Amino acid sequence: xxxxxxLIALLAAAALPGAALAQKSFDVCWSHYxxxxxxxxxxxxxxxxxxAAKNGISxxxxxxxxxxxxINLYTAGKYQACxxxxxxxxxxxxxxxxxxxxxxxxxxxxxxxxxxxxxxxxVKDLKGRKIKLVQFSVSHYLLSxxxxxxxxxxxxxxxxxxxxxxxxxxxxxxxxGAAVTWNPMLLxxxxxxxxxxxxxSSKTPGEIIDLMVVKSNAPDTLKKxxxxxxxxxxxxxxGQDKASRDALAFMAQKAGGTLAEFEAQIKTTxxxxxxxxxxxxxxxxxxxxxxxxxxxxxxxxxxxxxxAKSKDAVGIAFPxxxxxxxxxxxxxxxxxxxxxxxxDAKL
Amino acid sequence: xxxxxxxxxxxxxPPWLRRLAAALxxxxxxxxxxGASQLRLAENPDDKILPSLAQMAxxxxxxxxxxxxxxxxxxxxxxxxxxxxxxxxxxxxxxxTGLLLGLNMGLFPGMGAVLLAIVTFxxxxxxxxxxxxxxxxxGVDELAKVALIFLGIFPLIxxxxxxxxxxxxxxxxxxxxxxxxxxxxLAYRIVLPQVMPRLIETVRLSLGAAWLFLIAAExxxxxDGLGYRIFLVRRYLAMDxxxxxxxxxxxxxxxxxxxxxxALRRLYPWYQA
Numbered sequence: 001x002x003x004x005x006x007l008i009a010l011l012a013a014a015a016l017p018g019a020a021l022a023q024k025s026f027d028v029c030w031s032h033y034x035x036x037x038x039x040x041x042x043x044x045x046x047x048x049x050x051x052a053a054k055n056g057i058s059x060x061x062x063x064x065x066x067x068x069x070x071i072n073l074y075t076a077g078k079y080q081a082c083x084x085x086x087x088x089x090x091x092x093x094x095x096x097x098x099x100x101x102x103x104x105x106x107x108x109x110x111x112x113x114x115x116x117x118x119x120x121x122x123v124k125d126l127k128g129r130k131i132k133l134v135q136f137s138v139s140h141y142l143l144s145x146x147x148x149x150x151x152x153x154x155x156x157x158x159x160x161x162x163x164x165x166x167x168x169x170x171x172x173x174x175x176x177g178a179a180v181t182w183n184p185m186l187l188x189x190x191x192x193x194x195x196x197x198x199x200x201s202s203k204t205p206g207e208i209i210d211l212m213v214v215k216s217n218a219p220d221t222l223k224k225x226x227x228x229x230x231x232x233x234x235x236x237x238x239g240q241d242k243a244s245r246d247a248l249a250f251m252a253q254k255a256g257g258t259l260a261e262f263e264a265q266i267k268t269t270x271x272x273x274x275x276x277x278x279x280x281x282x283x284x285x286x287x288x289x290x291x292x293x294x295x296x297x298x299x300x301x302x303x304x305x306x307x308a309k310s311k312d313a314v315g316i317a318f319p320x321x322x323x324x325x326x327x328x329x330x331x332x333x334x335x336x337x338x339x340x341x342x343x344d345a346k347l
Numbered sequence: 348x349x350x351x352x353x354x355x356x357x358x359x360x361p362p363w364l365r366r367l368a369a370a371l372x373x374x375x376x377x378x379x380x381x382g383a384s385q386l387r388l389a390e391n392p393d394d395k396i397l398p399s400l401a402q403m404a405x406x407x408x409x410x411x412x413x414x415x416x417x418x419x420x421x422x423x424x425x426x427x428x429x430x431x432x433x434x435x436x437x438x439x440x441x442x443x444t445g446l447l448l449g450l451n452m453g454l455f456p457g458m459g460a461v462l463l464a465i466v467t468f469x470x471x472x473x474x475x476x477x478x479x480x481x482x483x484x485x486g487v488d489e490l491a492k493v494a495l496i497f498l499g500i501f502p503l504i505x506x507x508x509x510x511x512x513x514x515x516x517x518x519x520x521x522x523x524x525x526x527x528x529x530x531x532x533l534a535y536r537i538v539l540p541q542v543m544p545r546l547i548e549t550v551r552l553s554l555g556a557a558w559l560f561l562i563a564a565e566x567x568x569x570x571d572g573l574g575y576r577i578f579l580v581r582r583y584l585a586m587d588x589x590x591x592x593x594x595x596x597x598x599x600x601x602x603x604x605x606x607x608x609x610a611l612r613r614l615y616p617w618y619q620a
Contacts, residue, residue: 072584076396091583097393132487132568136582155417160487161579162568166479170568173483303583305395306402306409331393 025058026222029074030083031067034183034265035107035210037251038237039083042229044250051228055221067164074098074213081214081226085138087294089213091303094314094331099216101333102209103223104230105278109208111268113142113182114200116189118175123150123198132162132171132179138208139180141297145207146199183265184257202268206281207290210269216333223338224347231275231342238273275342282336283319291316291324398587406587422576423595430561430573431599433489437496438557442550444501449508450542454520454534463509470502475563482567492564499560500553507549511542544618547611551604558600 030039042048043061052059062079064070074082075093081103084092093100117125123146133139140159147153157178162170164181168188171179172195179189190197201208212226236247252262272278281287298304299311308314315323315330319337323330341347351358353368360368384397398406411423448466452459474481474495481498485491515538523537565574573596580588611618 068582072581075584095393096395096584097391130487130570134582135579158570160568160570161575162487163566166482166567169479170482170487174486305583305585306405306587 024056025060026081026218027060027062027079028081028226029062029064029070029079031064031070032255033067033083033210034112034255034262034269035109035271036083037255037262038106038230038233038247039212040254041236041247041250042233045233047232048225048229051225051232054228055225057219057221057225059222059225068092080218080222081212083210083212086209086211086291087138087141087298089211090291090294090314090316090332091136091298093213094316095298095304095308097331099331099333100213101216101223101335102211102282103214103335103338104212104227105209105272105282105334105339106212106230107210107269107271108206108281109138109182109201109210109268110205110270111200111202112186112265113138113180113208114186114190114197115143115146115178115180116171116186116195117178117198118171118192118194118196120178120198121196123147123152125198126178127152127156128158129176129178130158130160132160132167132177133181134164134167135159135161136301136303137164139182140301141294142199142201142204142208143180144297145204145293149203183268184255184261187261187264200268205270206286207293209287209290224341227275227338227342228347231347234271234273234275238271275339279336279339279343282334282339287334288318288322288324295324395584396586398590402587403591406585407591410588410591423592425571426573426576426592427595427599429571430565433492433564433572434496434557434561436489437493437561438500438550438554440493440497441501441504441553441557442546444497445504445508445549446539446542446546449505450512450534450538452505453509453512453515454538455530459509466502466505466509469498470506472498474499474560478563478567487568492561492569495564496557496560500557503553503556504546504549508542508546511545512538515541544611544615547607547615551607554600554603558596562596 030036039061040063048059048061064073067084068088070079070082071084071088071092073079074084075096075098083106086102089100089102115123115126115131117129120126120129126147131143133143143157144154147156162179164185167179167181168185171177171181171189172192181189186197186200189195212230214223214226233247236243237251238244248262248266249259252259255262255265272281295311295314295316299308304311304313312325313329314332315325315327317323317327317330317333317335319334338347352364353360380397381400384399387394387397388399407423411421414420415422448462452462452466477498478495481491481494485494519537520533523533528537561572562574562577565572566578569575573592577589577592
């Protein structure tokens with residue numbers, strides 16, 4: 001039911017045109033996911049406040065319990081920044097005309113998303129199956145990639161749009177189930193009897209990227225605050241000392257699981273602890289290839305909306321100045337400047 | 348004495364004013380929407396949250412009147428027939444069960460003793476809270492969705508029919524029996540015709556809840572349906588699809604209600620609702 005309430009809230013937010021950005025206080029949102037739990041730490045341990053004070057602003061971080069809802073609220077203008085994946089950044093705010101910048105590339109899924117099946121051993125065994133997944137999500141994208149890599153098409157399977165909250169238990173209850181999902185649901189689904197993980201995101205590494213996305217026209221003070229707080233958190237997290245263990249335990253508790261579970265999820269998440277690594281990843285040639293896959297998938301599945309005639313309708317800009325799609329309508333920007341500044345300790 | 352047009356307890360608005368007054372809130376709502384939509388679209392032409400009427404008409408054109416390129420089906424038609432089939436099955440089963448149980452519970456004290464407590468208990472369990480159990484035990488196909496609607500509304504119908512039967516004058520029953528009716532005749536020839544119009548009324552009132560349960564079920568796990576589509580396209584904020592779908596659901600709900608009201612008036616003209 002909270003989804004309906006969310007829709008109503010969204011309409012209420014929609015009635016007010018986007019707030020002016022010449023301001024000192026900012027609203028930022030995130031939702032639960034392994035790669036974003038550090039935001040809870042940055043907020044509650046005062047790192048975010050410290051960096052905001054340094055930049056002369058105030059930032060309020062809000063946890064939105066529903067992932068899609070959080071992006072919708074960002075797109076509607078309620079938040080100036082929001083945590084989301086590369087695919088959703090393209091298909092929701094960017095296609096919706098909100099010029100957005102991938103400020104922080106925090107991590108990519110390296111096994112955190114996967115396809116599980118009962119009574120089967122390979123992707124080929126999905127043929128003719130009913131597959132549970134959240135349609136149009138990164139799960140759908142992963143499935144599409146897995147099918148393509150195995151010479152199959154989406155027509156070979158039946159998709160059952162399933163709420164992520166219930167997907168693991170529904171999958172486990174079925175005798176010949178198949179599902180695509182992400183952690184922590186994936187861990188739960190894998191724990192069942194006769195369940196085989198037939199594909200996961202480590203087979204297409206670097207394609208499902210977890211970002212902190214900010215409005216491109218947001219002031220530098222906000223961008224610097226977010227980058228500063230994030231990389232200070234990363235430093236604590238990767239420290240291999242007591243502070244690091246405490247931070248992980250804190251995040252595990254926030255995520256609603258045990259430390260062991262959280263550590264298992266961190267293992268299948270390629271965290272960019274060092275800002276320099278993240279900056280290099282964004283500058284690298286692979287990102288362009290990934291975004292080409294992602295935008296083709298999105299366009300072919302109608303995620304560009306009805307007005308779009310081709311996948312070039314929306315432009316995606318890269319740090320080298322190159323673009324994919326319409327260079328005159330760039331709405332999603334990958335930018336390494338602030339990550340580089342963080343790496344050079346110049347924030 | 349002065350006749351008041353609109354204000355006061357004794358107002359007697361003429362028909363034209365009544366119609367105008369009824370239309371006014373709709374016009375205001377529409378104007379508010381169009382104004383807000385225009386504001387947002389002027390600021391950002393790609394805005395998806397408050398689409399213009401033309402954008403919504405486009406979406407309807409695409410979903411209702413053009414076959415989907417991949418499945419070659421008319422999406423909106425398919426969604427509507429799937430949802431209506433689930434709704435009809437769920438409400439139909441609830442009405443039949445509610446009528447049978449309620450009638451027997453009300454007429455035969457023995458049956459009432461067995462069933463009243465359990466039906467009351469079941470009617471208080473919030474069906475949405477046990478939705479995962481339904482899906483897990485009944486699978487993600489049609490059965491669980493119909494079962495949710497059934498569990499959601501049959502207890503209410505049962506209780507209402509029970510109350511109606513219990514309120515029938517006892518003298519009437521005694522009289523039928525003393526004129527030689529047997530118990531079966533009493534139940535199905537004397538009592539049943541009297542509660543039928545009440546059943547239609549109760550079903551009309553239950554339909555709102557039935558829609559709610561239908562859409563909730565389709566949001567959890569589904570391959571088609573009106574609720575499915577709404578929750579699916581919400582994924583990319585396609586309000587140009589969601590708003591026409593909501594209006595369509597409202598219209599369907601209104602039509603069903605109207606048909607039931609018509610049936611009530613035709614079949615049971617003696618009944619004063």
